[in-house]
Amino acid sequence: MSKAVVTVIGKDQPGIIAGVSATLAEHQINILDVSQTIMSNIFTMSMLINLEKLDEEYNKLQDDLSALGQKLHVEIHMQREEIFDAMSRV
Template identity: 55%
Template sequence: MKAVITVVGCDKIGIIASITAVLAKTQVNILDISQTIMQNIFTMVMLVDLSKLNCDFAHLGELLQEVGKELGVDIRLQREEIFTSMHRI
């Protein structure tokens, strides 16, 4: 199962480090990262593979949200299908 993690908020040092630390701990493999600054807002999109995930999907979502709170950014974890079904025929 693949999922997309999106991070939106103020840019600061350590955003990617904090998130990847959670992903390493939960055995999540990063397939692709892309980031950009849009209208002064830091935006990062990460495609991840959850096939070796060592906790359940909901728990991973909670862990990421905690990190988001600490960093003051908005982090979402969503199954990949929502994006592929909306944007691909």
């Protein structure tokens, strides 16, 4: 129960990565891996983050990221890593 995936999908514009990284930094979150592509002007990013110190404050970070998504007009999801593993690995 220590890692989560943050995904961002929306129209590309300056400041998306900066905004997400800043919010994560405010919560003392370490980014483990980032993958980003732009397909016909749609920005998609997946970020693997370390949650070890955050289990208590999970909901707070999720709310902050959602608020940021609204501000930037992009969709930001944060989900624990296990759901992706469950579906794709035996």
